[in-house]
Amino acid sequence: MAVPGHLEFFVDPSRCIGCQSCVQACSECDTHHGEAMIHLEYADRATSIQTVPVICMHCEQPTCAEVCPADAIKRTSDGVVQSARKPRCIACGNCVLACPFGVPELYNDQLLMMKCDMCYDRSSVGKKPMCATVCPSQALFFGTREEILSIRPQSMPTNRFRFGDQTITTRVNVMVPRKKPRPLLLDVTSAMNERPQNRTLRLGVVDQGEPDPFAEVKI
Amino acid sequence: MATLPTEEINTIHEYGPHRSAPIRGKTTDEPERLVKTHCCFCGQQCGIQLKVKNNTVIGLEPWEDFPFNRGMLCPKGVKRYLQGSHPDRLKTALARDPSAPGGFRPIPYAEAIEKVASEIKRIQEKYGNGAIGVLGGASLSTEKAYLLGKFARVCLKTPFIDYNGRLCMVSAGAGNKKAFGIDRVSSPWADMIGTEVIWVAGSNIAECSPITTNYIWQAREQGAKIIIQDPRITPAARTCDLYLPVKPGRDAALFAGVLNFMIEHDWIDREYIDTYTVGFERVEEYCRAWPMARTAEVTGVPERSLREAAELWGKAKTSFFLHARGIEHHSNGVDNVLGTINLVLASGRLGKPKSGYGTIVGQANGQGGREHGQKCDQLPGSRDISIPEHRKYVASVWGIDEKDMPGPGVDAYEMFRKIDKGEIKALIAMCFNPVVSLPDNTYVARALDMLELFVPIDFFLTETGRHANYVLPGSLQEEDEGTVTQVEGRVIKINRAVDCPGEARRDWIIIGDIAKALGRPKGFTFKSSREIFEELRIASKGGVADYSGITYEKIEENMGVFWPCYSHDPKTGEPIDHLGTPRIFVPGSYNPVAKGKGPFYFPDGKARFNVAEYRTPVDDASTEYPLYLTTGRVVSHYLSGTQTRRIGPLVKQYPEPRIEIHSRLAEKLGIADGDWAVCETRRGALTLRAQVVTTIRPDTIFIPYHWPGDKSANRLTVASQDPISRIPQYKVCACRVRKAEGAPAYAAVLEPQQ
Numbered sequence: 001m002a003v004p005g006h007l008e009f010f011v012d013p014s015r016c017i018g019c020q021s022c023v024q025a026c027s028e029c030d031t032h033h034g035e036a037m038i039h040l041e042y043a044d045r046a047t048s049i050q051t052v053p054v055i056c057m058h059c060e061q062p063t064c065a066e067v068c069p070a071d072a073i074k075r076t077s078d079g080v081v082q083s084a085r086k087p088r089c090i091a092c093g094n095c096v097l098a099c100p101f102g103v104p105e106l107y108n109d110q111l112l113m114m115k116c117d118m119c120y121d122r123s124s125v126g127k128k129p130m131c132a133t134v135c136p137s138q139a140l141f142f143g144t145r146e147e148i149l150s151i152r153p154q155s156m157p158t159n160r161f162r163f164g165d166q167t168i169t170t171r172v173n174v175m176v177p178r179k180k181p182r183p184l185l186l187d188v189t190s191a192m193n194e195r196p197q198n199r200t201l202r203l204g205v206v207d208q209g210e211p212d213p214f215a216e217v218k219i
Numbered sequence: 220m221a222t223l224p225t226e227e228i229n230t231i232h233e234y235g236p237h238r239s240a241p242i243r244g245k246t247t248d249e250p251e252r253l254v255k256t257h258c259c260f261c262g263q264q265c266g267i268q269l270k271v272k273n274n275t276v277i278g279l280e281p282w283e284d285f286p287f288n289r290g291m292l293c294p295k296g297v298k299r300y301l302q303g304s305h306p307d308r309l310k311t312a313l314a315r316d317p318s319a320p321g322g323f324r325p326i327p328y329a330e331a332i333e334k335v336a337s338e339i340k341r342i343q344e345k346y347g348n349g350a351i352g353v354l355g356g357a358s359l360s361t362e363k364a365y366l367l368g369k370f371a372r373v374c375l376k377t378p379f380i381d382y383n384g385r386l387c388m389v390s391a392g393a394g395n396k397k398a399f400g401i402d403r404v405s406s407p408w409a410d411m412i413g414t415e416v417i418w419v420a421g422s423n424i425a426e427c428s429p430i431t432t433n434y435i436w437q438a439r440e441q442g443a444k445i446i447i448q449d450p451r452i453t454p455a456a457r458t459c460d461l462y463l464p465v466k467p468g469r470d471a472a473l474f475a476g477v478l479n480f481m482i483e484h485d486w487i488d489r490e491y492i493d494t495y496t497v498g499f500e501r502v503e504e505y506c507r508a509w510p511m512a513r514t515a516e517v518t519g520v521p522e523r524s525l526r527e528a529a530e531l532w533g534k535a536k537t538s539f540f541l542h543a544r545g546i547e548h549h550s551n552g553v554d555n556v557l558g559t560i561n562l563v564l565a566s567g568r569l570g571k572p573k574s575g576y577g578t579i580v581g582q583a584n585g586q587g588g589r590e591h592g593q594k595c596d597q598l599p600g601s602r603d604i605s606i607p608e609h610r611k612y613v614a615s616v617w618g619i620d621e622k623d624m625p626g627p628g629v630d631a632y633e634m635f636r637k638i639d640k641g642e643i644k645a646l647i648a649m650c651f652n653p654v655v656s657l658p659d660n661t662y663v664a665r666a667l668d669m670l671e672l673f674v675p676i677d678f679f680l681t682e683t684g685r686h687a688n689y690v691l692p693g694s695l696q697e698e699d700e701g702t703v704t705q706v707e708g709r710v711i712k713i714n715r716a717v718d719c720p721g722e723a724r725r726d727w728i729i730i731g732d733i734a735k736a737l738g739r740p741k742g743f744t745f746k747s748s749r750e751i752f753e754e755l756r757i758a759s760k761g762g763v764a765d766y767s768g769i770t771y772e773k774i775e776e777n778m779g780v781f782w783p784c785y786s787h788d789p790k791t792g793e794p795i796d797h798l799g800t801p802r803i804f805v806p807g808s809y810n811p812v813a814k815g816k817g818p819f820y821f822p823d824g825k826a827r828f829n830v831a832e833y834r835t836p837v838d839d840a841s842t843e844y845p846l847y848l849t850t851g852r853v854v855s856h857y858l859s860g861t862q863t864r865r866i867g868p869l870v871k872q873y874p875e876p877r878i879e880i881h882s883r884l885a886e887k888l889g890i891a892d893g894d895w896a897v898c899e900t901r902r903g904a905l906t907l908r909a910q911v912v913t914t915i916r917p918d919t920i921f922i923p924y925h926w927p928g929d930k931s932a933n934r935l936t937v938a939s940q941d942p943i944s945r946i947p948q949y950k951v952c953a954c955r956v957r958k959a960e961g962a963p964a965y966a967a968v969l970e971p972q973q
Contacts, residue, residue: 017425019293019453021292021294024869025292028867040660046892046911047914136288136429136431186913188917189883
């Protein structure tokens with residue numbers, strides 16, 4: 001059993017409405033003991049309503065596996081980075097510290113690292129992962145590249161991310177707007193004035209081969 | 220007398236709300252069967268499959284084939300299965316007994332029915348038939364809603380029945396009937412994809428109707444511009460194209476100003492207006508009083524944004540207008556609705572492809588529950604209880620003399636005023652928790668204490684149920700079958716997954732048993748929900764909400780049927796196999812009211828423009844109470860929380876209400892995020908934690924309403940009502956806020972959900 005190669009995960013944080021449906025659905029699964037493996041947090045609730053869903057990005061060269069001293073994290077041939085193997089995991093937390101996306105978490109009560117395995121029990125038999133099935137805004141989408149390109153003409157998938165000198169390629173894609181996005185609405189008062197005063201927040205994109213700085217943040 | 224039988228905390232200890240276990244069953248547990256049905260929370264009615272084993276719902280599986288939601292669910296849908304085998308579930312009838320722990324003792328079901336019937340007899344003999352009131356709910360199946368209306372008028376012979384849709388759908392319903400002659404959205408949601416502009420007024424879609432979000436996002440992918448009108452930056456507003464930060468209660472002014480600007484720039488369709496509508500001149504004249512500067516001043520929205528809205532809306536070739544309680548929960552709620560309709564009609568796009576208009580229903584059966592007679596002035600088929608021909612037809616279906624049918628009653632809030640005046644002495648309530656959900660609810664609780672008999676029929680003991688004399692154990696949604704009508708006007712089928720536990724009964728059986736014990740069983744001897752539906756089909760036939768062509772089989776084969784659905788061709792009278800009406804108002808379409816004269820449901824086939832007047836809200840901000848309080852939902856809770864405040868993971872997601880307040884205002888008041896703060900209105904005060912954000916107007920605070928007692932937003936709200944729809948003005952009243960001296964007393968005693 002393997003996740004079919006033509007099925008991919010696409011995450012679009014601009015669609016996320018923070019409803020926690022993904023978290024609640026993920027916690028239904030007992031392969032990870034009813035803990036939600038997806039992280040959904042407000043970027044900064046005091047100043048925005050933006051929420052960010054984070055699933056495991058399933059890296060081609062998983063940093064978590066590279067730093068694991070017990071060789072407990074395996075990437076299967078279908079590109080899915082599996083959760084830590086219980087007999088091997090020593091709960092050292094190296095993976096938690098090393099993952100650039102902040103995905104793995106240590107469950108001290110179980111002396112075990114657990115993380116998203118793309119609902120391997122479902123996706124390896126051709127079903128969608130639970131979070132992507134229920135997501136009401138489809139910020140989490142699971143399907144083919146052709147589908148996403150046809151239904152989401154305003155954005156494009158990217159799967160290369162730069163952290164300092166490290167560039168990471170992942171099995172999971174993030175949707176990036178094709179055009180410069182509108183400034184986000186952060187404060188009601190900015191919309192109450194005759195002159196717009198939106199604070200803007202823009203992220204650069206690592207394009208294929210283009211040396212763009214990853215995160216140029218202007219506030 | 221229906222005062223509380225014991226200290227409320229004792230009742231809470233015994234009957235909850237307690238939280239369900241955080242997780243039950245295992246995903247690897249093989250269910251015996253998957254039952255295709257719908258979520259019980261909200262008017263979207265997402266398709267869902269319940270996993271059933273040993274007469275217990277053990278989990279869920281998304282239902283990806285159902286066309287509306289294609290497997291998508293919000294957190295309530297994901298966790299709805301946890302309500303089934305909840306420890307608080309009522310499995311027996313209860314009788315008030317101050318000596319019992321919790322103030323109630325279980326009694327045999329048959330004994331409870333006898334007691335209730337003999338009390339009803341006593342009260343009706345002493346005070347007359349009208350001394351009894353019935354309260355229904357818009358989360359009930361259409362069969363139950365229909366049956367309650369019939370039960371009140373035929374069995375109890377009282378005019379006094381109303382339902383909690385009074386707090387929900389009535390402004391939209393009244394506005395739609397005044398403008399279109401029919402109360403339904405124009406088109407399926409899928410028509411949104413490909414439209415040019417979507418204007419959402421007063422609806423926090425992301426939290427109140429989450430599945431609609433994907434339709435809007437998909438429309439945006441195809442180029443639609445999104446306009447959001449709300450005092451808060453809701454999740455959908457965050458990335459919208461135009462955000463209108465309207466001051467609470469000023470919506471009608473906004474619509475008038477925008478329409479005036481459209482008229483001035485000739486961004487309206489005169490030809491459509493002349494052909495398909497009447498009454499535009501008076502609206503045009505009214506709007507003239509709303510130039511941009513005045514509109515901006517009254518609404519708190521800058522002129523640049525109002526102009527942009529007018530231009531986006533006016534110049535578009537296709538469009539959708541959606542609204543919800545944000546503009547409807549006002550003492551001029553019907554005018555607000557008519558204001559949106561004026562914009563829609565003036566645009567000349569209604570009935571054309573990729574264009575539509577509609578209200579987003581809130582309750583599970585917000586649409587079906589408001590069509591078939593549990594409303595005080597209504598009979599099945601969306602008929603009017605004051606119109607002689609309507610009365611005659613329904614009386615003939617019910618086998619009674621038209622003269623014996625009571626006339627119109629009063630709205631749900633007015634029923635409490637009648638209790639207060641001593642005119643109503645007994646109340647039977649199903650699926651309605653007014654002690655949490657009605658405004659100024661201290662008054663409501665006091666009124667309950669004046670009743671001689673209060674009998675709730677429910678599956679949990681609600682906060683209102685604590686005032687009961689007898690409680691009859693009813694059924695959860697998954698314990699019965701029936702139909703509901705969802706947001707698009709699509710009639711769908713709820714399927715039974717499990718049987719009622721213990722002595723709990725399906726609600727229509729309880730109604731039948733009371734009728735029998737009263738010695739008036741005629742018309743209430745149904746053997747199944749299907750039998751009730753078959754009668755409802757006949758009762759609705761010929762009405763505007765015509766269900767006569769719908770069968771359970773047709774619903775299942777077609778994944779829902781849009782009403783009106785005729786058994787006989789309205790044009791020829793010949794029997795037909797009609798598949799329903801997904802789109803109404805299409806130019807050239809035939810309907811039985813207009814008889815071909817036009818697409819709207821009036822004899823001349825034309826839509827009505829109505830002057831949509833702005834009025835300052837009742838209890839507006841003043842020097843004494845300088846801020847606006849507005850209320851609403853959060854995504855993890857539903858209505859008065861009777862169900863969702865018992866589901867552990869949903870409680871964890873949003874445990875207790877907070878006062879949402881802008882950082883600028885909070886700073887002025889010396890309140891930091893997480894501090895205890897006091898919100899006071901002319902009705903009362905609440906102490907809650909503050910949530911300091913920049914996503915709300917600095918002159919407005921928001922409190923969600925799902926909690927009871929010392930956490931109840933409706934302790935603060937004003938019981939002012941729209942003169943036509945009688946909807947309460949939940950969305951605005953004057954308040955003031957200050958930092959609290961310390962934690963409130965309840966914090967040490969109650970769990971978050973209690």
